[in-house]
Amino acid sequence: MLRWKVAPHPWFQLLVQWALYTAIVKCDTPPSLRQRPVHDQLGLPHMTDGDIRLMCSNMLVASKSGENYLPKEYGFRVIRSVLYWALTSLPGISSQATNNIVQRYCYDVVEEDIRDRPPDQVEYVAHSTGFRQADNTTDPEEDELYCLFGIASGAVDADPRSSFDEAVAAHYGSNLAVPGTTFERITSNSYEINVSPTGRARSSSVSTSF
Amino acid sequence: MLRWKVKPNPWFQELMQWALYQTILDCRRPRYLCSAQIHRDLTLSHMDDGEVDIMCTALLRASKAGACFRPTTYQFLVLSRVLDRAINWSNGIVGSATDSIIDRYFPDSLPMTDAGRRPVVGDFSLMLGDEPPLNVSLPDEERRTCLFVDPNNDEDDIPY
Numbered sequence: 106m107l108r109w110k111v112a113p114h115p116w117f118q119l120l121v122q123w124a125l126y127t128a129i130v131k132c133d134t135p136p137s138l139r140q141r142p143v144h145d146q147l148g149l150p151h152m153t154d155g156d157i158r159l160m161c162s163n164m165l166v167a168s169k170s171g172e173n174y175l176p177k178e179y180g181f182r183v184i185r186s187v188l189y190w191a192l193t194s195l196p197g198i199s200s201q202a203t204n205n206i207v208q209r210y211c212y213d214v215v216e217e218d219i220r221d222r223p224p225d226q227v228e229y230v231a232h233s234t235g236f237r238q239a240d241n242t243t244d245p246e247e248d249e250l251y252c253l254f255g256i257a258s259g260a261v262d263a264d265p266r267s268s269f270d271e272a273v274a275a276h277y278g279s280n281l282a283v284p285g286t287t288f289e290r291i292t293s294n295s296y297e298i299n300v301s302p303t304g305r306a307r308s309s310s311v312s313t314s315f
Numbered sequence: 316m317l318r319w320k321v322k323p324n325p326w327f328q329e330l331m332q333w334a335l336y337q338t339i340l341d342c343r344r345p346r347y348l349c350s351a352q353i354h355r356d357l358t359l360s361h362m363d364d365g366e367v368d369i370m371c372t373a374l375l376r377a378s379k380a381g382a383c384f385r386p387t388t389y390q391f392l393v394l395s396r397v398l399d400r401a402i403n404w405s406n407g408i409v410g411s412a413t414d415s416i417i418d419r420y421f422p423d424s425l426p427m428t429d430a431g432r433r434p435v436v437g438d439f440s441l442m443l444g445d446e447p448p449l450n451v452s453l454p455d456e457e458r459r460t461c462l463f464v465d466p467n468n469d470e471d472d473i474p475y
Contacts, residue, residue, distance in 0.1 A: 116345065116347060119345045120345055120348070123340070123343065123344060123345055126340055126343075127340055130333070130336045130337055130340055133333055133336070134333060135326070135329045135330050135333050137326055137329075137330060137408075137458060137462055138330070138333075138401070138402075138404075138405035138406075138408065139405060139406045139407045139408070140404075140405065140406065141406070192348075195348050198348065249347060253347065253348075
């Protein structure tokens with residue numbers, strides 16, 4: 106799974122995976138249909154649609170793994186954009202939903218560090234980490250109501266920050282001695298994604314099929 | 316692949332598979348996200364989203380197979396609706412595109428009255444079929460004609 110600030114509830118994992126699938130399929134839109142480029146719609150001007158597809162595919166595969174994979178800052182930025190894009194057009198979802206989710210689940214991203222540059226090669230992969238995720242003390246239903254619909258409850262007041270944050274901050278700041286993880290083919294119930302070795306490979310190296 | 320009226324050109328296979336992917340994903344949207352009821356978008360009132368998902372998944376798998384699979388008339392109906400929905404989202408595609416594609420690739424006698432009944436068990440799987448006749452049209456020209464030329468109004472043609 107992806108390594109979040111706190112252990113993700115199932116509703117959130119499902120949402121992230123669905124949003125990643127959606128972004129991947131959007132990146133595969135046939136050129137004949139003349140859609141606006143996905144990187145333009147996501148506000149990621151330093152990435153091509155192929156780059157986005159590769160990063161989303163890597164994160165989707167990681168999210169389905171039994172191990173913890175920690176996205177890099179750029180990965181969290183892409184996840185945030187993908188979530189916003191997936192949620193923004195849906196009726197009934199709070200306009201603050203993405204912010205609520207980011208606040209609860211995502212590590213802080215220093216925008217200045219990544220805003221004006223494309224992702225580095227190492228930022229296309231999440232890195233395996235032995236750190237255990239902080240427990241999520243919120244009730245799943247209340248967590249969902251708060252994040253998606255802005256309905257707060259007295260029970261939803263846990264501060265998900267933990268001492269682990271410091272370790273993550275150090276991890277981000279380092280030169281990443283951890284080598285890039287090569288994701289192997291992972292088969293889920295109904296969807297397969299093949300991801301090439303790590304790095305900024307061409308989008309054609311990633312294929313999806315139901 | 317699917318058994319169309321003629322052998323499909325790559326642009327059409329790509330478009331059809333993408334439209335199926337998109338529909339399947341929409342059907343699998345998490346329930347708490349105020350599901351849009353895709354069967355209503357597709358005006359398939361006798362199906363639910365789960366059935367649309369199952370049928371489109373079967374069609375997508377068949378379309379990627381090496382062998383040739385013949386859709387049922389109900390499946391052709393669903394394919395036409397899925398295609399129309401994808402085309403309607405697109406920029407710069409003429410409004411007549413779905414009709415042009417149906418005319419070129421779908422069986423001549425497609426009974427659209429199928430929309431008035433529930434699909435039967437056999438509509439959720441596909442049977443092996445024979446190879447379609449060769450497609451003599453040039454891929455680029457065919458794509459231009461189907462997607463960017465309105466046969467009823469030359470003025471509406473979109474620069475290609």
